[in-house]
Amino acid sequence: MTGKDDERFTVPLYSVAEAARHLDRMPASTLSTWVDGYVRGQHGQYRGEPLVTAFTPKRRGYPRLPFVGLAEAYALNAFRKAGVPLQRIRASLDALVAERGPHALASEHLITDGAEVLWHVQAEGEREALEQLVVPRLGQRVFTRVVEQYLREVQFDDGYASLIWLPRYRDAHLDVVIDPQRAGGQPIFARTGVAVDNVLGRIRGGEDPEETARDFGIPSEDLRTALELSA
Known part of the structure; x- marks a missing residue:
């Protein structure tokens, strides 16, 4: 459980643009869809809920993401680096968060059993995309080596990300x-x-x-x- 006074969760440190620069200079527009979600299609039929913890800014350009939000985006960027468009596994990611809690993407569980859980809760029609991200090894499902290497750059304290290389x-x-x-x-x-x-x-x-x-x-x-x- 996270404490109400844990500043990793409660203090906004990064604007979307700033966080995107830290994440190997990924497009800020991509991070924005993770932070705010999206609605697409002529009739709004394609929706993606926010995946990254963020606050409403006081004004444009102000910090929005606490450290845990940056860590969540860091994990999502690892999936993106592995070549998986997140819109193709959004439902499975939502199920992972529902299964393991609102900050699952910044949790140590993502390292220990996240791949197995993600495979278990996969949404209908998302298996092909997940096969780019999750592979069988030694009788269980694990992340690809690209994702594993990326996630090894995270240090945890009390079960949640506390430092990122x-x-x-x-x-x-x-x-x-x-x-x-x-x-x-x-x-x-x-x-x-x-x-x-x-x-x-x-x-x-x-x-x-x-x-x-x-x-x-x-x-x-x-x-x-x-x-x-x-x-």
């Missing part, structure tokens, strides 16, 4: 994480806890990269790589 940086051997307890939930260098944007902002402002690296205790090569990845 950003794969864009991990692939370049940089430990950049999002931790809702540090730097306002913005990406940080894991070892020092310094916000990536704060460091790179100084370099973009004209400061010497070597001097900046010494000031923050970050290898200069890591800063150069981070600059390239953030361009």
Whole structure:
């Protein structure tokens, strides 16, 4: 169960555009459909309910997603990366949430038995799409290796996501994480806890990269790589 004072669930940290940038720069329009749902078709016959936890913003561009919402979107993006259009498995995802609770996509259960449950609750006509996402292995249903690798970048506390390693940086051997307890939930260098944007902002402002690296205790090569990845 989640506590009412657990800021992972209660504090909006990211606008839709900002969260989309963190999710390997996925299209913000795609994330918007996960956050707000959609109605399509001339007569509104195609509907998709929201899949990601979000709040009503005070005004356009304000933070909407708490950390748990970002984690939910992170999992959905893993499915998307595996080549499965989410509209083809929306009913099954809804059933997964109904089976395991409103934050199932940010739950440790998604790692341990989410594939088995998703296969079990699949909606009529969605098996072909799910076969791109869920495969048999050792007598049970598990996620494809693409999804498994993506989901290994999540750390859990009390059963729910508490920290995310950003794969864009991990692939370049940089430990950049999002931790809702540090730097306002913005990406940080894991070892020092310094916000990536704060460091790179100084370099973009004209400061010497070597001097900046010494000031923050970050290898200069890591800063150069981070600059390239953030361009």
